[in-house]
Amino acid sequence: MTEPPSALDDIRVLDLTRDLGAYCTKLLADLGADVIKIEPPEGDPARRVPPFYQDQSGPERSLYFFNLNTNKRSVVLDLEDPRGRAAFEKLVPTADIVVESFAPGYLDGLGLGYQGLGKLRPDIILTSVTGFGQFGAHAHYLAPDIAGVAMGGIMWLAGAPDDPPNLPPCYQGYLSAGIQAAAGTMMALYHRDLTGEGQHVDVSMQEALLIAQETAMPQYDLQKAVRHRTGVRGALPINVPGMGPYEASDGWVWSYVGAPGGAPWTELLAWMQAEGKAEDLAGEPYASTIAELNMRFLTQVVLNPDSAKEKAPVLAHIDDVLVRFFKSKPKWEVYEQGQGRRLLIGIVSTPEDLAKNPQLAARRWFQDVPHPELNGSLRYPGPPYRLSETPWRITRRPPLLGEHTAELLGEIRAQGPVGEGLQTVAQPSGSEDPDLQERRRRQ
């Protein structure tokens, strides 16, 4: 069997990114591009971010780094050393795309900004991923993930009203900037393929996230009303039975029974009755109230919260019985049996639930990637999308620091005597704080 083709198998990417932007080059690498990760002698700082394999830190053990660097090759090269720069300049003509996440202007200072790269490769695509973009009052602000989700408006919306705004999990700012950067890079590549013209792609983590504010932006634009975070209730001003999170016997589920698209509340009542757990809900005044728990009711409550005041004790009792029902069953049973009844109910999946999810298993979603140095395979997240002719795939585990320096050295030597700028550093050098080094690099 021959391997299917890749959409990017003729494309070389020089990857200068750190946390921010690394997901962009992962997406390109997983679609078949030859992504060469250029690391400083002490390694990408992402190598020091937890979680670590078996909880022991080390530059070749970060699971965070692993996931962001599948299919890439690693070359150690110090861009601040003239020899390293010369070696990089030898690589640029062989590349279609450079992706970087330094502070704006840093590469210009080395003569390697868009103009400088264009002299080496006129149709180069340079993608720059930063917190706030290449220009503007905040362009030089320091921007870890939390700065992006804060300034991008999505953190404000997450959480209970009396809690601080909640941090989205797993670096959604970095991730969203990475996805937008990959889309922008692919757009620029399509244009280059047709016209021979390269360009500079400017991605701001803040801008990458702004559209995820949902109704909040148009609500202020149209009504001058700020949307606030509402915790578990969503847009509903009161607790409505069947809407929101419920504890199961071993975790949480989330119910939207009453919202359009699923079976009505009466089906949930039938389920409770079938299990002998409806208590007195089949009698009045509960049954007639349950029959009315639909979109019309939800809309009335949203438009006029007082409309439900009279019914509050009845609603509270229905909810109490429902709480007991869900609490009596394991979460997977609630999810699968509820869905079997066409009820809008989801499991609140923990990572363990995802690892055991029968749908992901049936579709062979997880990927076991061999790591000979760790004496085994590690289980990675699988494809975000499946392309029938040019499939997403992992063919190479993430690189050891400088693993491919000699390989690239050979390629470059063939072109001239500049290879000595490539250092064959296999281990991180020195004890200097990597964040300090990163700061120096960014300034």
Next chain:
Amino acid sequence: MTTSNGRLPLSGINVADFSWFGAGPICAEALAVYGATVVRVESETHIDGLRSIGPFPPGKFSHNVSGYFNNYNANKLGITLDLNTEKGRDLALRLVRWADVFLTNMTPRIIERWGLTYEDLVKVRPDIIAAYQPMQGFDGPHRDFLGFGAVLGPITGFNALTGFPNRAPNGMGTNYPDYVINPMHTLVAILAALRHRRRTGQGQRIELAQLESSVAALAPALMDYTVNGRLQGRSGNRLPHAAPHGAFRCATIKVQTPFGERDEDRWCAIACFSDDHWSRLRTALGDPAWARDERFATLAGRKQHEDELEQRITEWTSERSPEEAMELLQAAGVPAAVVQNARDCLEDAHLRERGYYVQLEHPEAGRTTYDGSGFRLSKTPARFERAAPCLGEHNFQVATEILGLSPDEVADLIVEQVLR
């Protein structure tokens, strides 16, 4: 920089957009603002919920003025087609014959009922790029499970991992994966497929199961379990390798709202990933005695005493506006950022300078704001030229110019309630 003779990357590409809600329409809008001709297919019998939800401009209420819907559908031509009729399905396939890209996030059941599977499409357009965004996938035991963005957050793991450990798993407060993760992953896949087709002439089928695309966005927590067996939960705003790291309460302000004057909480995010950040923060706070305490000198110490650390920092932030705190701390080399709400974003001077938001004139909604592109191309920047279509606004234009029908035929289709 120079522009490319007015040509946009996707000029000449035709898109049949059979999607609704967020994940599909946002992807198709990105194709449209980079030059593609996008026909959004809707129906009065199967109306996009975002047209009904709002928010609406004051005093206006119709399916054409929802800010939620309009924000995701700029630059598109809008037609209404009843796909529950045979003639409607015929016209859908005529549109597919015209299209380079087909996109939908309808359920597998509906796609099969409407005759819009990949196998159906290649019969009329062999090199079609057909992108499907089912919730769970077109196969597997949960294929027909119900769901939309609001259930997707819990199912994909976002809710279990967001928020404070003592709270219910409230999630992100929005249908988060609908807006960037799923639409923009789809965009990457479509652009890869367009490139492959340009090189080989071959189309293909793309399937983005929203479950899979969203779970892929939680890799660190997922691998901590699949590799280490450690079950991560909700850990509030903290990170294991930073302290302080969180949102700190600032001085409350009074704001005018449609409901009168109200207090508004204000917050500033602050993050120290290194001892250098910490020492700069200490200096910026005025080098208070508490901060010189040995217990806070190292990351391990700051993690151990994080409750007290956060309380001390809040004493400082609560006397300031978040803007003042951010500017002061950033000037001192400490990562800090205002936790902005939608008003802050719309009034953000930096975003204004960058021209992020776009204003478009709509025949019913008036002049309203749209999110700009999530990335910028120096020579072929996105062009937002037309507000979102009213329901069926371009029926006649699309039927005659794209589907090649005569005005008489169009009239018949209206009478027969196919174009509705």
